[in-house]
Amino acid sequence: MPRKRYAVVGLLSVVSVITFLDRMAISVLGPRIQRDLGLTPEQWGWVLSAYVIAYGLFEIPSGALGDRHGQRRELSRIAAWWSGFTALTGACTRFIPLAIVRFCFGIGSAGAYPNASGVLWRWLPARERARGQGAVWAASRLGGALAPLLLVPLAIHFGWRVVFWVLAVIGAVWALAWWLWYHDRPAEQPGIRPEELAEIGPRHGDAHGGKGALSRLLGLRQLWLIVLAYGCYGCGSWFYFNWFPTWMVHAGHFTLRQMGVYAAFPFLLGIGSNLIGGTVCDRLGTRIGLRNATRIMTAGCLIVGAGLLFAMSWVTGRAAIVILASAGFATMDLMLPASWAMCMSIGGNHGGAATGVMNTAGQAGGVLCTLAFGYIAGATGNYELPVRAVALMVLIAAVVFSRVDCTAGLTAEPDTLEKSLAPHLAALEDEL
Numbered sequence: 038m039p040r041k042r043y044a045v046v047g048l049l050s051v052v053s054v055i056t057f058l059d060r061m062a063i064s065v066l067g068p069r070i071q072r073d074l075g076l077t078p079e080q081w082g083w084v085l086s087a088y089v090i091a092y093g094l095f096e097i098p099s100g101a102l103g104d105r106h107g108q109r110r111e112l113s114r115i116a117a118w119w120s121g122f123t124a125l126t127g128a129c130t131r132f133i134p135l136a137i138v139r140f141c142f143g144i145g146s147a148g149a150y151p152n153a154s155g156v157l158w159r160w161l162p163a164r165e166r167a168r169g170q171g172a173v174w175a176a177s178r179l180g181g182a183l184a185p186l187l188l189v190p191l192a193i194h195f196g197w198r199v200v201f202w203v204l205a206v207i208g209a210v211w212a213l214a215w216w217l218w219y220h221d222r223p224a225e226q227p228g229i230r231p232e233e234l235a236e237i238g239p240r241h242g243d244a245h246g247g248k249g250a251l252s253r254l255l256g257l258r259q260l261w262l263i264v265l266a267y268g269c270y271g272c273g274s275w276f277y278f279n280w281f282p283t284w285m286v287h288a289g290h291f292t293l294r295q296m297g298v299y300a301a302f303p304f305l306l307g308i309g310s311n312l313i314g315g316t317v318c319d320r321l322g323t324r325i326g327l328r329n330a331t332r333i334m335t336a337g338c339l340i341v342g343a344g345l346l347f348a349m350s351w352v353t354g355r356a357a358i359v360i361l362a363s364a365g366f367a368t369m370d371l372m373l374p375a376s377w378a379m380c381m382s383i384g385g386n387h388g389g390a391a392t393g394v395m396n397t398a399g400q401a402g403g404v405l406c407t408l409a410f411g412y413i414a415g416a417t418g419n420y421e422l423p424v425r426a427v428a429l430m431v432l433i434a435a436v437v438f439s440r441v442d443c444t445a446g447l448t449a450e451p452d453t454l455e456k457s458l459a460p461h462l463a464a465l466e467d468e469l
């Protein structure tokens with residue numbers, strides 16, 4: 038029988054596609070917008086960073102609001118807000134108004150993924166959470182892949198401003214659909230079967246997080262480790278989100294049309310990476326425990342990803358650049374479901390706030406990467422040196438992730454391996 042929780046994951050996946058279409062539009066259309074508005078590399082770095090700064094500042098409050106009042110209201114508000122400022126982006130004609138609008142766009146879109154994590158925590162059994170995260174993040178990569186493939190041709194034929202207006206309408210439609218269909222508590226969802234509620238578990242029907250959750254979260258050493266790790270990883274991911282299309286044109290010597298095709302390759306591979314990574318993490322967790330599975334997935338993938346970024350910064354052939362860039366992004370994405378499942382486990386019933394704290398660190402890394410990249414490139418004319426700095430940050434993230442214990446979280450929950458062994462250990466104790 039169809040499961041309502043799969044429809045929930047489906048709706049979250051749709052908004053994840055929309056989120057990345059809206060987020061990547063400013064990047065893939067960057068060369069044309071820079072030319073039309075006469076923006077310098079330093080100014081363009083601030084335009085890109087304005088969104089990231091606002092996104093980071095409001096990530097934790099948005100995640101906490103979803104935990105307290107429900108993700109139905111919060112995700113509807115988020116999608117409606119960012120759609121409005123996506124439309125206003127298409128009306129900007131100068132540097133300062135564009136930076137302000139992108140900052141406001143970041144305020145509105147902050148909290149989308151922490152609230153999605155809160156939904157997954159309440160709607161999915163523990164054995165399906167990493168796969169749920171994998172589906173949502175795979176959808177985001179689909180959005181990232183579609184951005185250059187769809188938006189660049191649309192901008193060539195109708196102008197870049199029209200692109201933002203079309204995206205605004207799509208986001209508003211999703212916000213209305215989510216508000217009308219979704220219910221925060223699985224037991225209140227129309228048409229849900231008792232068998233599925235039993236699969237989800239009674240714990241997920243509990244009330245949303247109450248007061249004091251954030252202060253308790255901030256006292257967890259494991260949360261601060263994952264904050265440091267995800268902040269360093271954010272430098273790598275935001276290089277692809279913000280600077281990679283421009284880097285391809287200036288350093289790789291791709292034309293705008295070529296960039297519009299090849300910039301999609303990393304995100305196309307990322308779709309499969311997220312789906313595979315979520316499945317592998319869940320299955321590995323049942324065999325060696327969630328703690329060990331998430332450590333191996335996060336640290337191992339980031340070590341390989343850092344190496345591929347270093348290699349990409351040295352090669353000159355276009356084919357080699359596309360292969361190494363795509364493999365580097367896909368390898369880092371392979372660990373993404375594991376990292377978010379790790380943080381969900383640490384946060385427990387307050388997973389929205391916990392992942393909000395983690396993702397805020399990711400935005401901080403994104404701001405560092407975006408601004409530093411622009412200033413280094415503007416001062417030296419060298420687009421390779423900042424890529425190597427990004428690779429170093431990814432390598433540091435791998436080391437820190439290897440120390441995170443996701444089972445020592447706010448809501449005490451035994452490791453998957455420990456739970457499976459518990460009956461046998463109890464029987465052995467009785468015999469002794």
